[in-house]
Amino acid sequence: MAYPTDRKYTKEHEWIQVNGNSAAIGITDYAQQSLGDIVFVETPKVGTELVAGKTFGTVESVKAVSDLFAPASGTVTEVNGALATSPENVNKDAHGSWMVKIRLKNTAELNALLSAADYEKFVAEEAGH
Amino acid sequence: MGAKMVEFNGWDMPVEYPAAIGCGIINEHMAVRTGVGIFDVSHMGDIRLAGPQALAAVQHISMNDASKLAIGQAQYSALLYPEGTFVDDVIVHRLAEDEYLLVINAGTREKDFSWVRENTRQFDCAVENLSDDFTQIAIQGPKAVNLLQKLTDADLNAVKFYWVTRGNLCGLPNILMGRTGYTAEDGFEVYIPADEATSARVWYEVLAAGKEFGAVPCGLGARNTLRLEGRLPLYGHEISDTINVWEAGLDRFCKMEKTAFIGRAALGKARAADLKRTLVGLEMTERGIARDGYKVLDNGGREIGYVTSGSPAPFLKKNIALAYVPPELGAVGSTVKVEIRGQGTAALVVPTPFYKRPKKAA
Secondary structure, three states: OOOOOOOEEOOOOEEEEEEOOEEEEEEOHHHHHHHOOEEEEEOOOOOOEEOOOOEEEEEEEOOOEEEEEOOOOEEEEEEOOHHHHOOOHHHHOOOOOOOEEEEEOOHHHHHHOEOHHHHHHHHHHHOOO | OOOEEEEEOOEEEEEEOOHHHOOOHHHHHHHHHHOOEEEEOOOOEEEEEEOOOHHHHHHHHEOOOHHHOOOOEEEEEEEEOOOOEEEEEEEEEEEEOOEEEEEEOOOOHHHHHHHHHHOOOOOOOEEEEOHHHEEEEEEEOOOHHHHHHOOEOOOHHHOOOOEEEEEEEOOEEEEEEEOOOOOOOOEEEEEEEOOHHHHHHHHHHHHHHHHHHOOEEOOHHHHHHHHHHOOOOOEOOOEOOOOEOOOOOOHHHOOOOOOOOOOHHHHHHHHHOOOOOEEEEEEEOOOOOOOOOOEEEOOOOOEEEEEEEEEEEOOOOEEEEEEEEOHHHOOOOOEEEEEEOOEEEEEEEEOOOOOOOOOOOO
């Protein structure tokens, strides 16, 4: 699949879409496919400090619990409440289902992340194609 | 078929089939509850006992009463250690006058076969390991009988639940078909020759015959959520070599009054003593999913037990679990907590099975 170019990606299969000093974070289509039916999303409260590379929540499928890793550091400003009642939205539209929005602490961190093209390559290798 | 595969007790098995073909754990689970699902369960083992003392041999190693079985009838049972704990659970089928088939778990194939052979030496009975001779396919759900009837000349309406028959299946003669399963639904398990060509042909024919009923292939993921809703034990979780029959709540399959069997003496002593733990059903009342191995706490936060199996239940749309707790804390209606990522999360002790299939209209 062609991954949207309006955002950057991590090797843990998160995406981060920047808008000025703020960013939305979610998981990629590859992640939702690997996980299978998503039944639970656990996100931190507004005001929580995220640290790049550290876990900030979990996403659960029927069979397994998976950590969410912060693509960048920042403070949580908004949480997607719809995912509490409809976690399956992430399966239906992973790139449209943001999980948290943060106020970025250090935009330079974004330079270390993967572009859509790099992420596509990474996923192709992971999937063994 | 593009399934996500996993290693399970030495077998490469599908966890779930692709969303692209209408599968995934939840869809597969729902197909079995409302229509029909197809499982390749060839990893299960098969031990045949045949000979003049086959019944005596089975009675010695199995806790249920096989003398009650008519030819063609089956029963759920278990093989026990002298301590009254589990070697394995098993379905005992009486195939003929002096011929019994034990269908056992995959992970315990070798252990069970050695156990059965060693402990039946004194009986005039041949013990054969037929596990590799059969491919076993489970067809499960309210429409299972409709599907299978399209492929066989045997009159399936005459086969009651937990009975078996033989007949022509997909052109193969004399195939054993049992009205048994591990899904808490109606259904059949069929045993066909294990060669690749036959197995593949029958698999695809069954799927094709099931299309009109919405049949989908189902993997281990759905197998687990289905059996959990029905409170069916899984070896290594609800039953094991350190858990006894009374703790596991399998009293009704243990016939203490029949002829002596391995484990009976210890069970007699254990029954007289107080039960230290009992298997209960939990339903999460706060947001969170209880999973295998999670601690169970009392309302004060003290550890009192553990979850043996826990998962979202796709049909019931609840998060459920089975757990061992002290009997005095496990009465239905009691509240406990399950520790999820360090946090005690509220749960209710509920009756089991969590799900019972609806009775078919006569």
